[in-house]
Amino acid sequence: MKRILKSGLAVLVIAVVVLSACSKSAEAACGKGNNHFIFATWAAGEELKEFNAIVDQVNAQADGQYTIETLSIPSDYYIKISTLISSKNAPDFFWMTQELISKYAELGAIADVTEALHASQRYHPDNFYEGVIASAFHDGRYYGIPWIANPIMVYYNKNLFDEAGIPYPSPTDDWTWAEFIETAKALTTVKKDVNNNDYQQYGTVIDGWPNIETFIWAGGGDIIAEDGVEILLDREEALRGLDILDEILSSGITPSYAEVSSLGSNNVWFEKQRAAMFMGGIQDNFEKKISRLPEAEQFEIGYAPMPVGLDGHAYAFDWTASTVMSTACSDNPVALQALMDMTDGFLKWKIASPLKGEVSEVANIDPLKKDALPTIEHSLKIARSANYIPEWNQINNKLWVELYTGMLNKPGEYDYRTNAKEIAEYARGLIAQRK
């Protein structure tokens, strides 16, 4: 028995030694010390093939100065990224959504690229659309290079507008939220299908998209101030924006929250002509989908910018992804060059480039978007995102779970003003806990 116990103890000691040996105390060198960079992406399938084609092209042009290797993480992307960083094995470059840049910057996980951007002719911050580059900005510094911008705009069904005798909104001139709601009301009607059965046509569809920021901005308000400290959610301007959302939800111009999923997802309502207008990203490929429908089901798409809010400004929520760099590569000029070379490749890949003056590229990438170019350019100019802070995920979770779903489930009845004030206090509490 004693020997067995001794053996067990020996096993335990061996296990601890093995584990200690496995742990790394020093951060992995940038580019493995020989400019062989690992680039992590969430791309998979067809997107990954296209990504790898860009990598191959960039590697060929680098002519031995560096090489880039792809690390595809198609699911649980941020869990894997944070685990890699934690184990001091962070990829040299990785994609990052705008909401997390301030969090990762605050934790010291991504490199400050401000100097590199200012020194670059092409990627100087002034060359980006303001609202887009702001998404990579935290505490006075830039932490990534945006490679895509996807602001939202209003897609509308011209055929349904013609049927209702409603003039088209201008592709670039501003219309107000009041006009949007009135137009949606005029387009909400009961129609007959081919079997002479009644079905409801709605003016638009809201099921949690667009996000709540869109409506808060519509009131002239905001959630968090630009200083990243002051909470504005309970100000009257923000609450007026929620009034606009509540009016839309309770006026019958959108299917109920429970009804939206019955067709699969919100965009299907627009594709199946059950909703006359849809607020979607400029990337949304309605044109391709509709062109593949039977001719009897096809319709002509029109484009309009997001409506003007109560403060006289129009804002188009923009989702941007940036490529960020591991802090290990901060002082590696070759890494910075590789990062910019990869970004060059991305800008011709997807809609739309975040750089000013490159909107015409959209028509080259997707010829079906040609008619949308004026509205796309206008939307890029009014693009913006929320003022993200490290506590954003927690605040946003409350905004969705409590405020937005409360309004969706009980339109016209939910006490959203009180709830917004409670969430504002919660947000202040989180910020007060900052060290």
Added chain:
Amino acid sequence: MNRGRTGFYFILPWLIGLILFTLFPLLAALYIAFTDWSIIGNPVFIGMQNFFEIFRDSMFYQALWVTVKYAIFAVPLTIATAFAVAVLLNNQIKLVAVFRTIYYMPAIVSGVAVAIVFKWVLDPNYGVINSFLAFFHIKGPNWLYDPDWVLPSYLVMALWGASGGLLTYLVGLKDIPRELYESANIDGANVWHKIRYITIPMITPILFYNLIMGLIAAFRKFTDAYILGGAGNEGTFYMVYLYDQAFSFYQMGYATALAWILFVIILTLSIIINVTRKYWVHT
């Protein structure tokens, strides 16, 4: 002595796995619960701060209450359902083997697949249940979209998957001496008498086991809740809340503290049930 050593070497791979993948993470979790750690960066020791914050957090109580409510209803319902089905399948009827397979299948289906299918089943407009109710001109509820119907939604899923304990009940039923039933027949007992005075008492050890396992499973509910959610905070089960804290909000220390609190809750309930077993478990 040699045999002892030989036996030890045979279990050594398992022992190493236990140390590396269970014991070591357990000890690490014990430390992490007392730290402020975002996964990225190094943990900073903060003592009991996480626990104090948890007990001040209203979402903690909300998530715990959602989970407790679910456990209160789901555990007895699933035990009763599995037991009832086992009693029925314990008879020698035609195709009983086929029925046993069909009833046990939910236990082996992936939780993710179940959640996705039930998203359709519970759809308020075109789902199976509401379409069936509409046939009788009954307007079905909004299930997962109505806070009042989120718990019933999950209970429906739990009942569908109640066959997890089926095999154990079948084994237990097979172990009941036939002589007891024969004696009962002679004494004029009817079906209900036999179930109440013979079957149930003799099956109580299995019931005890399934009660403990069911309680643990109810408090650890995650997969379908993570995929389906539920209106407002009614679908935020404890494990979903814990997961969000760890991986969405980058508060691994806080999440680990939540995990330890859950451990204490489950342990306490298990001990209570174990202490009471002498009053109701037949030995």
